Amino acid sequence: MLRRGSATGLVLAGTGLGLLFAPIAEADGGIRAEQTLTLLVIVGGLAGLGMTSLSLRQRGFVRAASLGLGTLAGALATFALLPSIHDFDGLPIRALAPRLLIVAACVAVGNVLVVAGMRRAFPRANRAAAYAALMLLFATLFPLPMLLMRPDVAALNIVDVRTQLRAGAYYWTVGSVILVAPFLAVLTLPGDWFERWWNDLAAWVVGISRSSFVGALLLGTFALTAFFAWYSFDRRPTTADEIAQLWHARILLSRHLALPPDPNPEFFAIDNIVDRPVWMSQFPIGGPAVLAIGVLFRAAWLLNPVLTALTTWNVYRFCVRAYGEGQARAAALVLALSPLMLLMGGTHMNHTPTACLVTLALAALPVWWSAESDAALRRSAAVIGVSVGAAMAIRPLDGAIATVVFGLVMLAAPRRDARRARSLLIAIAGGAIPVALLLLANWRTTGSPTRFAYEVLWGANHSLGLHDDPTGHPHTAWRALLLGVKYATQLNWIATTWPVPITLIIAAGLICARRANRWDMLLLAFFAAQIFAYSFYWHDGQFIGPRFVFTAVPALLVLAARAPVMAMSRFREGSTGWRIAIAIIPVCLAVAWLRRMPPYGVQGIAREFRESRSRLKLDPPREISSGRVQNALVFVQEGAATRLLHRLWGLGVSRPDAARLLSESDACSLLNAVIAEESAPNDTTGRTQRIVQRATPFHPSRRTVRVPDPNFHVADSASMTPACSREVAIDFRVRNTVAYGGLLLENELGSDGRIAGSAIYVMNLGDRNETLRGRFGDRHWYRYEVPLRGADSLPALVP
Numbered sequence: 001m002l003r004r005g006s007a008t009g010l011v012l013a014g015t016g017l018g019l020l021f022a023p024i025a026e027a028d029g030g031i032r033a034e035q036t037l038t039l040l041v042i043v044g045g046l047a048g049l050g051m052t053s054l055s056l057r058q059r060g061f062v063r064a065a066s067l068g069l070g071t072l073a074g075a076l077a078t079f080a081l082l083p084s085i086h087d088f089d090g091l092p093i094r095a096l097a098p099r100l101l102i103v104a105a106c107v108a109v110g111n112v113l114v115v116a117g118m119r120r121a122f123p124r125a126n127r128a129a130a131y132a133a134l135m136l137l138f139a140t141l142f143p144l145p146m147l148l149m150r151p152d153v154a155a156l157n158i159v160d161v162r163t164q165l166r167a168g169a170y171y172w173t174v175g176s177v178i179l180v181a182p183f184l185a186v187l188t189l190p191g192d193w194f195e196r197w198w199n200d201l202a203a204w205v206v207g208i209s210r211s212s213f214v215g216a217l218l219l220g221t222f223a224l225t226a227f228f229a230w231y232s233f234d235r236r237p238t239t240a241d242e243i244a245q246l247w248h249a250r251i252l253l254s255r256h257l258a259l260p261p262d263p264n265p266e267f268f269a270i271d272n273i274v275d276r277p278v279w280m281s282q283f284p285i286g287g288p289a290v291l292a293i294g295v296l297f298r299a300a301w302l303l304n305p306v307l308t309a310l311t312t313w314n315v316y317r318f319c320v321r322a323y324g325e326g327q328a329r330a331a332a333l334v335l336a337l338s339p340l341m342l343l344m345g346g347t348h349m350n351h352t353p354t355a356c357l358v359t360l361a362l363a364a365l366p367v368w369w370s371a372e373s374d375a376a377l378r379r380s381a382a383v384i385g386v387s388v389g390a391a392m393a394i395r396p397l398d399g400a401i402a403t404v405v406f407g408l409v410m411l412a413a414p415r416r417d418a419r420r421a422r423s424l425l426i427a428i429a430g431g432a433i434p435v436a437l438l439l440l441a442n443w444r445t446t447g448s449p450t451r452f453a454y455e456v457l458w459g460a461n462h463s464l465g466l467h468d469d470p471t472g473h474p475h476t477a478w479r480a481l482l483l484g485v486k487y488a489t490q491l492n493w494i495a496t497t498w499p500v501p502i503t504l505i506i507a508a509g510l511i512c513a514r515r516a517n518r519w520d521m522l523l524l525a526f527f528a529a530q531i532f533a534y535s536f537y538w539h540d541g542q543f544i545g546p547r548f549v550f551t552a553v554p555a556l557l558v559l560a561a562r563a564p565v566m567a568m569s570r571f572r573e574g575s576t577g578w579r580i581a582i583a584i585i586p587v588c589l590a591v592a593w594l595r596r597m598p599p600y601g602v603q604g605i606a607r608e609f610r611e612s613r614s615r616l617k618l619d620p621p622r623e624i625s626s627g628r629v630q631n632a633l634v635f636v637q638e639g640a641a642t643r644l645l646h647r648l649w650g651l652g653v654s655r656p657d658a659a660r661l662l663s664e665s666d667a668c669s670l671l672n673a674v675i676a677e678e679s680a681p682n683d684t685t686g687r688t689q690r691i692v693q694r695a696t697p698f699h700p701s702r703r704t705v706r707v708p709d710p711n712f713h714v715a716d717s718a719s720m721t722p723a724c725s726r727e728v729a730i731d732f733r734v735r736n737t738v739a740y741g742g743l744l745l746e747n748e749l750g751s752d753g754r755i756a757g758s759a760i761y762v763m764n765l766g767d768r769n770e771t772l773r774g775r776f777g778d779r780h781w782y783r784y785e786v787p788l789r790g791a792d793s794l795p796a797l798v799p
Contacts, residue, residue, distance in 0.1 A: 035477035048074015075104035175499035229346035248288035266650025286393030287350035308345030314359035385430030469538035484535030494545035509563025641711035
């Protein structure tokens with residue numbers, strides 16, 4: 001018989017065996033096939049564990065040995081998948097068998113040890129919560145040494161956030177001791193002073209009527225988000241994603257799904273806009289359609305603050321039905337004071353409307369679960385279906401994750417009867433309507449219902465999976481693990497900016513919980529599914545933290561607000577533990593919001609975004625906005641590398657190929673190849689291959705010529721042709737560049753879908769500008785640039 005004190009050792013040993021994926025995947029130089037195999041075995045083993053548990057628990061107690069055998073069987077079953085996976089092409093599968101057996105055995109033994117230890121440490125009622133706490137502890141503690149010490153993050157084509165994470169680790173350790181511990185130490189003072197204070201405060205909060213609380217919640221959240229939109233982002237789009245979707249919203253308001261291609265696309269192109277065969281953004285139609293509402297009322301910057309307030313209300317309604325009024329108010333306040341929610345709500349990104357729709361479905365789920373009347377069943381089912389379907393029309397993967405997680409909950413609902421079956425059909429039909437509109441828009445724009453504009457712009461490798469990304473970098477199993485770990489770790493930094501990691505607070509609450517709550521498990525499953533799915537997406541999306549998992553952030557914040565309630569159930573009222581459980585979140589909120597400590601806390605992060613992306617926070621020329629200058633063609637000055645990239649796009653070179661050519665080629669030889677192709681505009685067959693053959697590979701050396709734009713690589717002075725010298729001279733003429741993206745939105749669209757208006761903004765492409773003489777020769781030509789000898793760094797209109 002194992003002693004109870006050995007439970008922790010069993011759990012640690014089992015977790016250690018399970019974590020052998022990291023060193024095993026990196027062995028032998030991190031061969032890609034071996035990484036993929038290791039990941040397959042682990043996923044197969046966990047699937048076998050789950051299926052064994054589900055199939056045997058109906059008979060009562062399930063032995064750990066049976067779970068271990070199920071894990072081993074699931075891991076070995078991955079052998080059947082190997083012939084269908086590209087990573088194993090040309091490799092003898094028999095040679096991989098020893099590795100597969102070793103990893104499968106480690107996973108199986110590790111699971112047996114963890115199960116045995118957890119059974120010794122926790123009663124059955126709260127064992128599921130304890131397992132969730134173990135995963136959160138792993139997500140909190142394991143990433144720090146891996147991310148802080150690993151030297152080749154850049155080699156994996158991942159945004160290097162080690163500086164930010166080091167700052168976070170410092171904040172969580174030193175900040176917890178200096179900023180939080182003194183407040184908690186006060187709670188040890190004897191007397192019932194804290195209980196009286198707490199009871200009076202709780203009575204006051206609960207005494208506020210529901211309508212007054214909801215009204216203050218909506219108004220306060222909207223006001224805070226609108227303030228961040230003004231203070232941190234100047235009410236402007238500051239990313240290519242926002243600009244592309246706002247442009248597409250303008251297209252929709254002109255009564256077109258997409259515009260015909262412009263005759264000179266290189267002068268109007270930006271990263272995330274499709275130029276051919278039609279002109280539109282790369283994003284699904286739902287995002288631009290929602291933004292079109294704000295553009296129509298000339299207040300696009302206020303749309304997401306409204307949706308952020310509605311998201312908070314949705315979370316409140318869900319928590320009222322799942323946990324009660326008191327916990328609902330606490331969760332809503334934590335959400336309304338989350339800097340990640342407020343900052344993202346201050347942008348034009350499509351993550352905010354997606355989160356609003358998903359939380360709308362979440363709020364309807366407890367209603368559907370407990371509904372007795374047919375009307376309530378039908379109404380809640382329709383809300384769930386339409387909400388997740390509309391979310392899928394904005395961000396397909398986020399909507400699909402919500403559909404799977406919420407759908408499994410609905411299938412597992414008790415009291416299976418014909419009424420619930422009919423309500424499921426209503427949910428499916430409701431979700432099918434926005435999805436059908438999405439597929440119809442795809443068919444009208446890309447030629448196929450299932451072909452998204454992402455694929456048109458970036459190619460088939462834009463999809464999920466372990467494969468080369470569109471730029472040619474391999475998305476391996478190790479990189480997928482690193483991305484998932486980074487996303488989870490960054491949420492501790494940005495979701496609340498508390499001096500205590502949010503996942504540690506949630507894990508502590510789950511460990512103290514007396515029994516697992518079905519809604520807690522739903523929120524955890526949704527959060528885990530979001531992290532897991534996006535780890536298989538090649539792009540490392542970084543904007544206000546890990547934006548790809550933003551839709552699951554409300555679930556994480558609800559669990560954080562719930563943690564003190566779960567912990568309080570384990571302590572006697574009035575004890576030090578009981579007091580700390582109550583005070584920890586108010587103290588963390590006060591530290592994060594009230595103390596000035598850049599780059600930490602809410603004030604520091606808000607100021608960081610205020611001072612960044614200044615090139616995109618510019619007004620159009622006053623001479624044009626005031627009407628003094630009309631019938632103008634304005635050339636906007638970007639850097640030499642961006643100009644060359646635009647000319648490649650204008651020749652029909654794909655975004656991935658153009659990016660690779662620019663990064664790997666001598667810029668002068670690449671420019672000469674582009675000029676040669678521009679002289680034969682109709683000879684498009686084999687164009688990209690000819691450019692590749694004419695461009696000289698770039699290898700940094702002591703002879704490398706330094707030019708103002710560091711992305712314009714000049715191998716040596718011998719490659720500086722007259723055309724290249726003129727191109728570099730354009731950059732020497734100005735003090736700084738001006739981002740074109742925001743000024744694209746100043747262009748007007750005519751009734752025929754062509755660019756029109758009293759002023760037209762285009763990219764300054766140097767010698768290539770003469771191409772526009774026949775089209776815009778009747779206009780007055782200007783440059784919008786930052787003069788080298790100007791009095792400040794603001795751009796000026798120069799004839």
